Amino acid sequence: MQEGMDTAEIAGTVRSPSRRALGRFLRNRFAVAGFAVFVLLVLVSLGAPLLTHYSANALDMLNSSQGPTSQHLFGTDQIGRDTFARTLYAGRVSLAVGVVATLISLFIGTLLGALAGFFGGIIDLLVMRFVDVVMAFPAIIVLLTLATIVGPGLATTIVVIGLVYWPVPCRLVRSKFLVLRQREFIRAAEAVGVPMWRIILVHALPNVVDVVVVYGSLGVANAILLEAGLSFLGEGIQPPTPSWGNLINAAQDISTLQEYPWQWAPAGIAIVLTVLAINFIGDGLRDALDPRIQG
């Protein structure tokens, strides 16, 4: 496997039985656990109405700020809303924002980063100056403007976070491509006449999975928390709709922090679980897709 590795690699990837990759993924216990937790989180938030008969916003002022009981698993908040139900429903907002916004920025970033890094020269120069402009732009201004034009809400939040954060993955992917395009196996593929799109997609792209995975898991956490920050500025998801971020942010006074941990801790744990799960899935995916590790 030493000499002629590059052609072997091409051949290997082209045949690339996804079945084998799947096998490698399934043998990674962290990855499988991460996947299971993630699916569970999604199911639990989508299936919230099946798991609790409380709605996210129904209030009961006579039973406010209660500790956990058999009726209220995570207790109630200051106006008697069921924290368990709120945490479940909040998952819908937070998972959507975290995952979709990150996918948007990854898609734009990877696409442009690959083009810039692979073609170099004037294309690189132009794409990267576009990156400079977007990076130089204060995200908050973009958000306030968009929220004004189309109104605040879930879709606005997702789109804005996605549109603002793509330059980082773009620069990451480009930096890998700058090296990749000089590598023999890419040169070889070019020489054999493999079409450009195929080289990028099939031969080069699997090599950037590592940065994409790390960005993905960090980006999901970032997006989930950013959503809460935007709500705080009055332009994100509007109250009383819960999200994990604003459930935690509601505990911004010392007394809630000290005396009512169940009002914020479940949301915090949910974010940690989500991010860890995505990270382990990503790690597993990277190993499974790594073109060098064969069976």
Next chain:
Amino acid sequence: MTWRGWRTRTSVTLTFLIFAFIIAPGLPVSGSVAAGAGGTLTGGFDVGPSGSPGVFNPITDGAGYTWLMEYFSPLVTYNVSFTKIQGELASSWDISSNGLTVTFHLRSGVKWSDGKPFTSADVKYTLNLVMNPASASAYASRFADVTSITTPNPLTAVITLKQPDAALLDALSFVVMVPQHQLGSIAPKDLVKSSIWYTNPIGTGPFAWDKYVTNQYVELKANPNYWRGRPKLDFLINRYFTSPSAALIALRAGEIQFTYVTATDAAALRSDTSVQIIHAPSQILNYLGFNLRDPRFSDIRVRQAIMYAIDRPTIVSKVLKTGQVAACSFSNPAYIPSGVNSYAFSVAKAKALLQQANWSHIHGAPIQIVTYYNDTSNLNALAVIQQELAQVGISVTIRSTDNVTYGQISNGPNWHMLYAGALTGPDPDAVGIYLLAKDTPPNGINLDHVNIPAVDQGFALGRSETDPVKRALDYQSVCRTINAQVPIGPMWVQERVGAVSSSVKNFVWTPAPGGGRYYQDAQNWSLS
């Protein structure tokens, strides 16, 4: 004045900025505090909704008075319970029998912090400045009836009016005296932009300016020329905090001795013996604004139904934890007549009124309540309102936004409902700006477009009535009208809370809209 005139000697070039970015050292701050017997009191005097950190021009500023009053003083001020106006730089005043001439007798021996004497010329200068639109004064409109200010001698100032103005003294409690000898040579329009307000302001308060460390703190030192005698404290420091919770931690850690605290945080402080809690009504009415141009809200039955549908006493006691249910636009009991409708919570009454108004046919799209409040307890109160309105068939959504966006939306034509705060006093005349037909946007902030002749007339009578008892009756009739017709939906008046370390003696503080328009007795504050 064009942009060309904006070049300042302190401006740096962009290159220089980038250069500074590379080499800038830590910009160390040199202190100047000499250890004195009186010590230093540090507080978060601009924390909370009445604060105005980093803004020092008392002519244009509508808030931050708690701090400004430490080094400036007005002619007259309120007592700490806001029940009467007392002399500050004026020892007394006479009002002519026709109410058109008010003569102020100034205290003798009052000196500016630079040692120069304070005279009636300063009074005339200050009032003329405030009345001059070029100074961008926040209070010019309050002096619209003043025709002249004369100074028969250095200790007498006479204000002549077009018509009697019962709210004149209240208006004067906003106006701190500024020195003619320092500012007189500067054109009012340049004073707006002057750096003098944060480099070397001269006042007549118990403390004198020492320095402003940008975005960090302001330091005042004892004013040896203060007419009541030199304060017991040597220094007074106003530290800036963005977060009230962080200020509270600094207080409990012993780094500061005073700060505003949120009602929620105050609840957790009750067990802490090292901290004393001061709470009093905010004098801010929280109300539901109705866009009266919207046919749904021009029907009085809909507005009344909304009042019946909201369980205000329970929200006050369970959600807000402090405060009082409001009857109308005033909070002072003197202006609230007996027998006003309490709109006791009644789903049945609300539904009946809505049915009469044919609500099921006219309800239209969901109603949006816009607010600039983004704190947990007000948003919780709104969540309760949302649920309770849903119970009677009114579907509402909530939009919590920032002050500026709120201002833009509420001044425009397209909003449905607002949840906002309004001044309720201390003088009832101050409430007019929210309710008078002449104050309808763009001329003022009657955002609901209230147009009730009885209300306009009541305020006009009250303003020109100098007999306090008759005046109270004028405002009581306004209150009765507001209560019955609900052009705004009065919700509650919350309390605001301050916390002071028990090591501070003789400390005086109370919440006030914009802060501080009361006698603070700061020269007697001391540390044990």
Next chain:
Amino acid sequence: MMIRYITRRLIITVPTLILVTMLLYVLLQFIPGDPLDAYAPPDAPISIAQRIVLRHSLGLDHPPVVRYFFWLRDTLQGNLGLRASNFQPVSDAIANAIGPTLILMGTSLTIAIVLGLVLGIISAARRGSFFDVFFTVSAYLGISMPPFWIGLVGLYVFALVLHWFPAGGFDTPGQPFALWDHLHHLILPAAFLSVFNLAAIMRYTRSALLEEIGQDYIRTARAKGVSKRIVLSRHALRNALLPVVTVIGAIIPSLLGGAVFIESVFSWPGMGQLYLAGVQARDYALVMGITLVTAAAVLLTNLLTDIAYAVIDPRIRYDD
């Protein structure tokens, strides 16, 4: 060749900066409100007369397009305008804030880079070990809490309960300069600010190292009996630096422009707080001024990053 590339990049910087400020100016016009709406609390707004005077003093009575060119002209002459709230020159406000921000940023970035690299290397070298899992979980714990909230908890624990550090601020007000006092105030916000970046650098280091370790030249070296430590430090680390350098390059301008939440909770008088105040008050001159500084920083760090690529990996060329 590199010199030509750098020159070209530096020349493009100027039109890019102008483009950024122009776009920003356009967007600012769409945001509702102007500085006058922020001048007083909404429960006691300012009068029409006051509005007109202030508008004029701030130069807001010109049409937006004209205002932009006035701004551009003044900026080129080194005058960034006046703050709307107190008419302080924007350049003074930025000069006051940039020092504290650089100190905070420099300290936290140093912590993040050193610890991030070390922990990342350990995690990669001992993949799947207890350390690896422990560092991974801790890193994600650290980035899963809102920064403002975690800062408040930190303030509560370390300033109030333990009394180890002061409760925010740049130094003790009213005291003469003391280095120790400054450091004492710096440690807590710097530590909390470094959490997210530390986690990011650590994860990218780990991932890039694992990627490199899988490469055949490393396997060859290992097969030839070169020790794991030497392989890691001499060969793998150098190549793994690419994404790490990219991430650090992205962190620097973002830190400069605003550790908004950490600065707020720790009352740190830096650029982030200034920027937030500027946005909330629709203080156009302030927002434009700060953006100009951060945009310049973005362009510079991105250029430096690109140069660093070529230094790290001579195969990288920009000129074809």
